[in-house]
Structures are given as structure tokens and as C-alpha cells.
Amino acid sequence: MSSSSHGSAVSAGSVLSVDGVSRWFANVVAVNDVSMSIGPGITGLLGPNGAGKSTVINMLAGFLPPSTGTVTLDGAAIWKNPDVYRTIGLVPEREAAYDFLTGWQFVLANAELHGLGDAGAAARRALATVEMEYAEERKIGEYSKGMRQRVKMASALVHEPAVLLLDEPFNGMDPRQRLHLMDLLRRMGAAGRTVLFSSHILEEVEQLAQQIEVMVAGRHAASGDFREIRRLMTDRPHQYLIRSADNRALASALIADGSTAGVQMDGDAEALRVQAVEFRRFTELLPRVANEAGIRLYEVSPSDESLESVFSYLVTS
Structure with missing residues (x-):
């Protein structure tokens, strides 16, 4: 042409x-x-x-x-x-x-x-x-x-x-x-x-x-x-903000699993900040652990879903 x-x-x-x-x-x-x-x-x-x-x-x-x-x-x-x-x-x-x-x-x-x-x-x-x-x-x-x-x-x-x-x-x-x-x-x-x-x-x-x-x-x-x-993008570490009925008990259960690299209390234990390194495994783990422990989940939201954070991971990985 x-x-x-x-x-x-x-x-x-x-x-x-x-x-x-x-x-x-x-x-x-x-x-x-x-x-x-x-x-x-x-x-x-x-x-x-x-x-x-x-x-x-x-x-x-x-x-x-x-x-x-x-x-x-x-x-x-x-x-x-x-x-x-x-x-x-x-x-x-x-x-x-x-x-x-x-x-x-x-x-x-x-x-x-x-x-x-x-x-x-x-x-x-x-x-x-x-x-x-x-x-x-x-x-x-x-x-x-x-x-x-x-x-x-x-x-x-x-x-x-x-x-x-x-x-x-x-x-x-x-x-x-x-x-x-x-x-x-x-x-x-x-x-x-x-x-x-x-x-x-x-x-x-x-x-x-x-x-x-x-x-x-x-x-x-x-x-x-x-x-x-x-x-x-999916395989990168994901940051989540989680609020539940018992944040301390939930944190203990999540730390024990290899799909998380870190769990921090946010504020006065009002929320958890969780870094998930195995995305698919973590999305299956969280509801199962909460259900087994009888912990109600109030909020689960990604805290790093901006394009800047996603792409910055691609640069440094």
C-alpha cells in the first residue's frame, strides 16, 4: 500500500x-x-x-x-x-x-x-x-x-x-x-x-x-x-486493606501461610495491611481462613491498584 x-x-x-x-x-x-x-x-x-x-x-x-x-x-x-x-x-x-x-x-x-x-x-x-x-x-x-x-x-x-x-x-x-x-x-x-x-x-x-x-x-x-x-501484573505482589471482626486473629492465620509476605496492623488494630505474593492462592485463602475461624470480613480492598504502582513493579522486578 x-x-x-x-x-x-x-x-x-x-x-x-x-x-x-x-x-x-x-x-x-x-x-x-x-x-x-x-x-x-x-x-x-x-x-x-x-x-x-x-x-x-x-x-x-x-x-x-x-x-x-x-x-x-x-x-x-x-x-x-x-x-x-x-x-x-x-x-x-x-x-x-x-x-x-x-x-x-x-x-x-x-x-x-x-x-x-x-x-x-x-x-x-x-x-x-x-x-x-x-x-x-x-x-x-x-x-x-x-x-x-x-x-x-x-x-x-x-x-x-x-x-x-x-x-x-x-x-x-x-x-x-x-x-x-x-x-x-x-x-x-x-x-x-x-x-x-x-x-x-x-x-x-x-x-x-x-x-x-x-x-x-x-x-x-x-x-x-x-x-x-x-x-x-497479576503475579506481582498485591497490597490489601482488610477490616474484619477480629483483625488480630485473622492476622495470625494469614501470617502462617506462604501466600503472604507481610501483615501489618493499621492504626489501633482497626485494619490490616496485607502483602500477598501469590495472588490466586491468597484470594482463595482469605475467605476460607475467615470462615473457619468464624471471623466476619467487613472490607477487602486493594490499596495499590493505581497504574503507577502496577507499572513500577514491572520496572523493578
Whole structure:
């Protein structure tokens, strides 16, 4: 699949490579010694906010040079290489549209910037692809967040790129818009295009990506399909806050089992903080022990379920 009607430097089947890349801004390290390879199909770049995902995408799009390391498209350096823009389409997280333009004018301008032979036909095709023809004559300033995302998508697709980079593309979309975009990305991946999208929501990535790259605090934390990433997350130590009718007796019973690494009294024995190292075994142990001892459980809640804590474990394990 060529990236445009005037020819492409790289055809579908392209491979993006990040090799030993770091990027810092003054004394802040945004990306730290990251290496990954992104090939045809859909890859999800997963991590909490502030993990460095946008910085990686901006380097892959040629907007930022790496401080050290190399970022390449099929072996060619991306930085200061304008030819890659024939092949790459970018949907940035930040608003990248002019509110005073209509959707049609914005997408048409991008088609003309690419020097396409029939810019009007390309713009019509791109707007139809994202189902935005109905609003193409309205000013972008009147669009909802989801509509803005779709018109940015149209501008990124106008030259039919072999590589598509999307930074948090589902932000602000309603359920129908999300399903439509997921279907569109699946079709692009199935057609052999290289699609990379970032997200901080695991379920979003699971639904779409064949390959997942996890980033935390600027570092590459894990890589694999969603089953492998799920396994890593499930197998990590879990922290629980437990309130029961007899916290001391419950603590004694839990400490005796190998599925827990530590049990602490919280406050004046009002609650227990338990670290479970064997997740599945612990989830079976707790109700059984409480039942056998006649101890009523009032509350069992995870106290470390933020993405930051999950991903931080992946980095340090």
C-alpha cells in the first residue's frame, strides 16, 4: 500500500526502531535508554501519565531528536529526514487544528501540503473514512472533543500513510466513536500498516494491540502480548486493606501461610495491611481462613491498584 498518490519512500510493512534512546529536557530525563521495535500490525504503547509515551511518539514522528541513541524508519534516521513524512501519519494528543477553519479546509490543507495529485479527492476520502462528512463545513472551534479527534485522524490519513502514530487517540470519544476508531485501526493493521498508539488504559490496549510495549518513568518496563502483560501484573505482589471482626486473629492465620509476605496492623488494630505474593492462592485463602475461624470480613480492598504502582513493579522486578 503506497503512502500517497505521488509515490512513497517506504511501503507498508515498515519497521520503526528505537535503539538505546534517551531524551532529556535540561536536567529532566523524559526517556531513559529505551529500545523497542515496532513492526506491521497494531502495537500499544502503555503506561501511566508522565511515563514518556508522548516523548517517544514525538521522536518517532521526527519532531524531537533523541539526546542519545537512534530512532529509525526501515533503517533510515527519522530526525531531519523530511522524506519520512510521506510515510508517517501522526495524530497528536494535543489539539493540532485551527479553530477558525472548517473540517474540510483543515484536511484539504494537509492534502495540499503533501503535494497530492488530487488533494480534494484525498480530503473527501479521508473525511469519509472517519465519518466526518456531515460536519465538514462546520468550524473546528464548534467541534466536540471526539469530533476534533476524528478530524485530526482524517488529516493524518489524507496521504494514506504506511505508518500511523496516535497519542492517546481515544480521549474524549463517546462509545460509538471509540468502536468506529478501533475498527478502523484493526483494518489498517490487518492491511499491513504499522500502527502505534499510546494509552494509559490497559483494557483499551488489550482490545486492539497484538503487541504491547510498557513504559514507566521514562523506562521500557515490559514487552509482549496482552496475556503476558496481564500475567506480569497479576503475579506481582498485591497490597490489601482488610477490616474484619477480629483483625488480630485473622492476622495470625494469614501470617502462617506462604501466600503472604507481610501483615501489618493499621492504626489501633482497626485494619490490616496485607502483602500477598501469590495472588490466586491468597484470594482463595482469605475467605476460607475467615470462615473457619468464624471471623466476619467487613472490607477487602486493594490499596495499590493505581497504574503507577502496577507499572513500577514491572520496572523493578
